[in-house]
Amino acid sequence: MSKFGSLRLSRSSLKLFQDCPRCFWLDLHHKIKRPPPFPYTLSSAVDFLVKQEFDKYRPTGELPPIFVQHGVRAKLFNGEQLPVWRENFKGVQYFDEDLNAMLYGAVDDVLEFADGSLAVVDYKSSGSREIRIYEDYQKQMDIYNWLLDRNGFQTQPEAYFVFYQVDKTGGGFQNALPFIEQLKAIKVDKTWVGDVFEQAVMVARRDTPPEIETPCPHCIYVQQAAQFFNPPAKKSKKPSSQEPLIVLE
Numbered sequence: 665m666s667k668f669g670s671l672r673l674s675r676s677s678l679k680l681f682q683d684c685p686r687c688f689w690l691d692l693h694h695k696i697k698r699p700p701p702f703p704y705t706l707s708s709a710v711d712f713l714v715k716q717e718f719d720k721y722r723p724t725g726e727l728p729p730i731f732v733q734h735g736v737r738a739k740l741f742n743g744e745q746l747p748v749w750r751e752n753f754k755g756v757q758y759f760d761e762d763l764n765a766m767l768y769g770a771v772d773d774v775l776e777f778a779d780g781s782l783a784v785v786d787y788k789s790s791g792s793r794e795i796r797i798y799e800d801y802q803k804q805m806d807i808y809n810w811l812l813d814r815n816g817f818q819t820q821p822e823a824y825f826v827f828y829q830v831d832k833t834g835g836g837f838q839n840a841l842p843f844i845e846q847l848k849a850i851k852v853d854k855t856w857v858g859d860v861f862e863q864a865v866m867v868a869r870r871d872t873p874p875e876i877e878t879p880c881p882h883c884i885y886v887q888q889a890a891q892f893f894n895p896p897a898k899k900s901k902k903p904s905s906q907e908p909l910i911v912l913e
């Protein structure tokens with residue numbers, strides 16, 4: 665990565681920066697990535713199907729029933745930008761000329777209100793007993809709204825999660841997985857995003873990785889394991905006939 669070249673940071677790379685600036689730097693400069701989580705193929709399949717279902721309402725201007733039941737008065741956004749906004753590695757983009765850097769993030773869906781303002785919708789599926797809005801979910805919505813804002817769109821103070829929670833009351837699987845659909849609205853806070861984006865860009869342009877105060881378990885593992893992968897060179901010594909020969913099997 666050129667120190668002075670343009671940067672493209674995704675929403676998830678901003679999350680990585682907030683989790684650990686050092687890991688963020690290692691990823692950007694050396695493509696050293698944290699161990700990936702298990703692929704969320706079931707969640708991705710649910711997202712895919714919900715998108716298909718919601719898209720049937722879009723041309724008519726009707727809302728999917730879950731929004732109507734909760735008194736949301738809007739329609740699904742049908743602007744020409746939506747296909748790009750939903751596309752991974754593109755999404756809603758904002759290029760900051762001063763920072764010479766772009767931030768982007770792909771949304772699941774967007775609502776449009778009568779005054780033209782927009783609200784972001786994200787689909788989540790879960791097998792947990794309780795629906796929880798994790799801190800990362802909140803930040804995700806904050807970033808999307810900040811990006812829409814920077815693109816000149818007026819945004820609503822709220823964003824919406826449509827949760828699909830596995831219904832475990834059926835007494836068996838029977839080769840079908842029923843879900844309970846729930847809508848949760850959260851207040852959006854865009855105030856922190858610009859500063860964190862700028863800080864991430866500053867760290868990305870450093871020649872050396874930032875120091876960390878408290879290493880996480882991954883880092884401790886790497887430090888401890890490294891001594892066995894790169895042992896210090898020892899003077900060769902002929903084993904005496906008394907020394908046992910250790911054989912690893």
Ligand code: SF4
Nearest residue numbers: 684686687879880883
């Ligand atoms: S402490 Fe180390 S392994 Fe953990 S996130 Fe930071 S750089 Fe990565």
